[in-house]
Amino acid sequence: MREITNQIKDIARKLFEEKKIDMFLAWEKSEFDFQSMPFFARSAEEVEKIIFDEFSVHNLSNALLRFRDGKQRIGIVVKGCDSRGIVRLLEDHQFTRDRLYIVGVCCPGMKDPLKAFRNESGFEKTANADLEADKCNDCIQPNPVIYDVLLGEEQPPRMQGERFKKVKEIEAMTPDERYAFFEDKLSTCIRCYACRQACVACNCRTCIFDESRPQWVGREANTSDNMMYHIIRASHMTGRCIECGECERVCPVHIPLMLLNQKLIKDVDSFFGPFDAGLKYEEGAKPPLSQYRENDPDDFL
Amino acid sequence: MKVMKKAKVEKVIEALAKEHDVYVPIQRGAQTGFFSYRTYNEDYDDIMLDTLNVYQPPKSIVFPQTEKMYGFKSEGQKINIDQVFEESEPKIIFGLRSCDLKAIDYLDELFFTKSYEDEFYRARRKSTVMIVNACYNPGTSCFCDSMGVSPNEPENADVLIHDIGEGDFAWEAKSDKGEAVTELIKDLLEEQEATLPTLKNFKRKVDYEGVAEKLKDMFDHPMWEDMSYPCHNCGICTYMCPTCYCFDIQVKTAGEEGYRFRCWDSCMYREYSQMAGGHNPRELDKERFRNRFLHKLQFFQERYGEPLCTGCGRCIVVCPAGVSIIKVIEKVKEADV
Ligand code: SF4
Ligand code: SF4
Ligand code: SF4
Ligand code: SF4
Numbered sequence: 303m304r305e306i307t308n309q310i311k312d313i314a315r316k317l318f319e320e321k322k323i324d325m326f327l328a329w330e331k332s333e334f335d336f337q338s339m340p341f342f343a344r345s346a347e348e349v350e351k352i353i354f355d356e357f358s359v360h361n362l363s364n365a366l367l368r369f370r371d372g373k374q375r376i377g378i379v380v381k382g383c384d385s386r387g388i389v390r391l392l393e394d395h396q397f398t399r400d401r402l403y404i405v406g407v408c409c410p411g412m413k414d415p416l417k418a419f420r421n422e423s424g425f426e427k428t429a430n431a432d433l434e435a436d437k438c439n440d441c442i443q444p445n446p447v448i449y450d451v452l453l454g455e456e457q458p459p460r461m462q463g464e465r466f467k468k469v470k471e472i473e474a475m476t477p478d479e480r481y482a483f484f485e486d487k488l489s490t491c492i493r494c495y496a497c498r499q500a501c502v503a504c505n506c507r508t509c510i511f512d513e514s515r516p517q518w519v520g521r522e523a524n525t526s527d528n529m530m531y532h533i534i535r536a537s538h539m540t541g542r543c544i545e546c547g548e549c550e551r552v553c554p555v556h557i558p559l560m561l562l563n564q565k566l567i568k569d570v571d572s573f574f575g576p577f578d579a580g581l582k583y584e585e586g587a588k589p590p591l592s593q594y595r596e597n598d599p600d601d602f603l
Numbered sequence: 604m605k606v607m608k609k610a611k612v613e614k615v616i617e618a619l620a621k622e623h624d625v626y627v628p629i630q631r632g633a634q635t636g637f638f639s640y641r642t643y644n645e646d647y648d649d650i651m652l653d654t655l656n657v658y659q660p661p662k663s664i665v666f667p668q669t670e671k672m673y674g675f676k677s678e679g680q681k682i683n684i685d686q687v688f689e690e691s692e693p694k695i696i697f698g699l700r701s702c703d704l705k706a707i708d709y710l711d712e713l714f715f716t717k718s719y720e721d722e723f724y725r726a727r728r729k730s731t732v733m734i735v736n737a738c739y740n741p742g743t744s745c746f747c748d749s750m751g752v753s754p755n756e757p758e759n760a761d762v763l764i765h766d767i768g769e770g771d772f773a774w775e776a777k778s779d780k781g782e783a784v785t786e787l788i789k790d791l792l793e794e795q796e797a798t799l800p801t802l803k804n805f806k807r808k809v810d811y812e813g814v815a816e817k818l819k820d821m822f823d824h825p826m827w828e829d830m831s832y833p834c835h836n837c838g839i840c841t842y843m844c845p846t847c848y849c850f851d852i853q854v855k856t857a858g859e860e861g862y863r864f865r866c867w868d869s870c871m872y873r874e875y876s877q878m879a880g881g882h883n884p885r886e887l888d889k890e891r892f893r894n895r896f897l898h899k900l901q902f903f904q905e906r907y908g909e910p911l912c913t914g915c916g917r918c919i920v921v922c923p924a925g926v927s928i929i930k931v932i933e934k935v936k937e938a939d940v
Contacts, residue, residue, distance in 0.1 A: 332925045334743075339925030340833040360924070368832070368888065416923060423920045424655025424742040427630040490634060492659075492668065495872070496837035500923060512874040521853055521866050522669040552923035554658065554839050556633035 306407060307354045309453050310379055313405055317377050318346040323403055325369075326377040327362045328352040336418035336433075340365055354379060359412040359435050361546045363387030364502040370396050378402060381409035382457075383437070385446035386544035386580030387502035392448075393580075393589065394542075396505050406446025408454035411438040414551060437547025440465075440560070448583050466568045468561055488532050489525045490555050497549035497559050498535060503542045503579075510534060536562035541570045541591040544580035573599045605785075605792040609770030612652065616640055616697060618788045623732070625695045626664050628657045637661040637696060652698045653770065655742040658917065660703050660845035661696045665727045666710055668842075672723060672852070674862040686862075691726040695784065698736040698764070701757040702747045702915035706845030707733070708759055712907045713848055723865075732780045735760035736772075739800040744916030746807040746929060752913050755802050765799050773797045807916075809929045810936060815904035818897060820940045830931065831892035833924040838869035840918035840926070841895065846911045849875070870894045896931050 314326040330341035330351045338357040342365075343349050361384045369376060370391075380388060385406055391397040414435040421429040442465070444457040464470075472480060495511065498504045510518050511531065519534065520527040536559075543563045550559040571577050574590035607615055617640075619625050626637040628651040635651060636659030643650075651657060674686035707728075714724040738754035741747070747754055757763070761781035764772040774792055776785040785792075841847040851868040855861055868875050871892075876885040885891050903911035912928060919927045 332927065332930075337925050342829075342832045364835075365832070415925070416921070419744075419920050422743045423916070425658050425917070425920060426635055427649050427651055427654055492842050494838040494842045494869070496835065496839045496923060499835035499837040512872065512877075514874060514877065517853075520855060521851065522855070522864060523866065524669060548923075552835075552837070552839070554843060554921050 303355050306453050307352065310354055310405060310407075311349050311352050313451060314343060314349045314352060314377055315346050317403060318343075318349065322375065323377045324374040326352070327365055328379045329354060329358045329360070334419070334422070336413070336415045338415060354407065356410075356413045357415045357418070359414055359437075359551070361387050361500070361502060361548045363391060364500060364548065366391060366397055366402075367502070367505055370505075373401075375401050375403070377405065379405045379407060380446050380449070381407055381412070382444040382446055383409075383441065383544065383546040385448050386443060387546055388448050389580035389583045390502050390542065390544050391505070392583055393587070393592075394503075394505055402450075404446070404449045404451075406449030406452045408446070408452070408457045409438075409441075409444040410454075410457055411435070411441070411444070411460050416551065435547070435551060437545075437551055437560070440545070440547065440564075442545070442578070443581065447581055466564055469565045469568055472561060472565070484529070484532075485525055487558055488528045491523065491528045491532070491557050492555055493521075493523045493528065493531060494554065496552045496554065497557070500548040500552045501539075502546065502548075503539055503544065504535075510538075532557075532559075532562065536566060539563055540566045541574070541577070541589060542579055543567060545578075604795065604797045605774040606767070606795050606797055607764065607772045607774050607792055611791045612770070612772070613650075615788050615791050618791060619695055619697070619784060622787070623693045623695045623784075625697050626661060627697050628652065628654075628699075630657075635659065637664060637699070640697075652736060652772075653766070655738075655740070655745070656700050656703070656915065656917075658843060658921065660706065660843065660915070660917065661699050662703070662706060662710065662845050662848075664694060664696055665707060665731055666724060666848065669864055669866045670723060672863045672865060674860070676860050678859070688862075689723060689726040691730045694727070694731045695734060696731060697734045699733060700736060700738055700915070701752050701754045702745070702913040703845045704733055704735050704757050704760060705747075705752045705913040706915070709846050709903075709907070709909070709911060709913075710848055717906070732761045732784050733759070734762040734764060734781075734784070737763055737765045737799075739766065739802050741803060741805045741807075742916065743806055744919050745914060746805065746809050746916065747914035748805055749807070749809045749811060750910055750912055750914035751811075755799075765797075767797050767799065771797075773799060807929065809914075809932050811900075811910060811932060814932055814935050815901045815910070817935060817938075817940065818901040821935065821938060822893075822897075824938060824940065826934055826938055827893040828889045830926070830934065831889040834888065834892050834926050835924055836871045836873075836888050836891055837923070838871050839921050839923070841869040841871055842867060843917045843921050844912075845915055845917070846899075846913060851875075870898065896928070899928070900932065900935070 317323045326343040329338040363384050412435045413433040417430045441460040519530045620640045625640040629638045630649040635657035671688040675684050714721040761778045763775045776782045849868045850865045852865045899911040
């Protein structure tokens with residue numbers, strides 16, 4: 303990865319020197335070895351701090367939302383999942399392609415700095431033996447799907463075995479069992495909205511959960527308001543979630559958000575597919591649920 | 604010295620639980636926090652008196668995330684308040700750490716002083732006994748002593764217990780409330796010689812001296828924008844913090860009836876500072892980011908004489924973007940103004 307770090311730095315330095323970009327998004331090291339954090343370089347000098355290592359797990363495409371109304375030209379490093387986030391932003395008209403210089407990196411799988419820090423912290427009884435980011439175990443697209451330059455060797459998908467296995471287990475439950483399962487899981491959500499904030503597909507300017515006139519969802523952190531929150535959040539992801547897994551990774555109380563997302567990914571694929579969001583960018587393409595077709599299936603309604 | 608032997612720990616908790624709702628640090632599945640002993644399930648839960656701390660701080664016991672205040676019913680033009688939900692059942696927080704006790708001291712300052720006393724908080728707080736587990740082994744993210752907290756000799760504990768090895772704890776009553784609960788379990792304690800451990804060195808230090816003063820001139824400093832870039836403006840750091848206390852008051856109605864409740868809120872959210880006329884004084888992410896640190900490091904210090912951070916380290920561990928309050932304090936110290 304040192305090799306890739308150097309390549310990224312060379313590219314970023316050159317882009318600054320040729321005045322092709324105003325900012326470059328990558329990672330820098332923080333205090334601990336496992337602490338890589340998003341970094342926003344704004345000059346050729348700052349490029350020196352950039353790193354890319356096994357803890358560069360964050361989906362930086364989400365950080366582009368911060369600059370969507372600006373004019374800055376931005377260089378950005380993306381892994382496979384993050385590149386699908388870029389497609390999300392382009393399809394949603396949140397960014398224009400000409401403002402971006404995309405450095406794609408074929409991803410060998412990442413470790414999770416949050417897991418590593420939890421192990422160190424003394425806030426948990428048992429340590430996580432493996433630091434692999436859970437999201438990487440379900441990854442179907444480790445190689446970037448959109449880029450100006452591609453680094454590293456192409457990688458095989460990391461997902462092993464049957465796709466949607468966990469979803470199928472839940473589908474096999476009776477409605478009562480399923481309700482009890484989600485009641486148990488969702489009752490402990492603290493409604494910190496980190497799952498929303500970390501998500502590149504959550505790009506509405508005013509989120510329904512922040513509306514106060516009227517207020518659509520109650521603010522009590524109890525089972526019923528939490529369920530309402532999760533049903534709405536998940537359904538707004540239908541056909542849009544690019545499976546980067548950031549929502550579940552950042553959740554401080556380990557709510558299995560990807561289960562809900564994957565159920566919807568599976569349904570969209572079987573009803574309107576074959577389809578996986580953000581796998582390729584075609585200008586003007588109309589992905590499922592962004593248009594109405596007379597023959598759209600509706601027996602699930 | 605009185606000692607609670609390892610084999611007696613659960614018996615002590617059980618005995619206390621007869622007349623109190625006892626909250627214990629527990630690993631429950633993937634989560635750790637203070638949970639009521641009434642919900643303790645041997646197959647599922649693991650009591651954590653031997654670990655450093657738990658993620659979810661005990662503040663929710665005296666200041667719940669969602670708390671009903673009063674219920675009402677409307678009859679024609681009239682509205683009658685027919686219920687007030689004050690909660691004063693006797694409670695014990697068993698095994699909290701000094702940083703989290705100090706955080707509750709700050710809640711006391713907030714809710715009891717400066718000419719306003721909050722009845723809902725008072726009802727819960729006055730009926731709660733604090734059994735504090737003294738810290739001798741600060742963790743990788745701890746910096747409480749830098750923030751003016753003593754890890755092993757906290758003020759305001761009702762009972763102080765000390766891990767003396769082998770799972771045994773020395774037991775010291777420190778207040779009248781503490782004497783009273785000690786009386787309830789005195790037969791379960793043994794009298795024996797015990798040497799208290801020595802406090803190990805902190806791996807983390809930060810120099811807070813002069814920070815509040817310096818921040819007065821740093822409202823428009825460019826560092827806020829730089830530092831706020833990685834931040835998601837989620838509320839993890841504020842909801843997991845033992846001291847953050849901002850709340851909102853809202854109402855829920857169904858037909859003619861309803862209730863008012865308060866619920867935690869976070870300065871990280873845009874909605875938090877949204878005003879009725881449509882103006883938002885903290886529209887930008889960086890302004891909300893800045894507010895979190897100014898409140899902790901400057902405003903609270905100015906009003907109450909102490910910073911609103913006890914150095915528990917939770918926000919640093921759980922932040923998905925790697926934001927660290929220690930780094931912020933260091934940046935303030937280094938900044939040119
Ligand atoms: S699911 Fe997790 S990240 Fe999302 S609001 Fe709930 S606690 Fe926060
Ligand atoms: S819902 Fe979760 S997995 Fe899907 S795009 Fe958003 S953060 Fe990524
Ligand atoms: S500092 Fe971290 S935990 Fe706090 S709002 Fe920002 S991203 Fe979330
Ligand atoms: S600001 Fe962070 S370190 Fe300070 S008390 Fe809150 S969670 Fe703990």
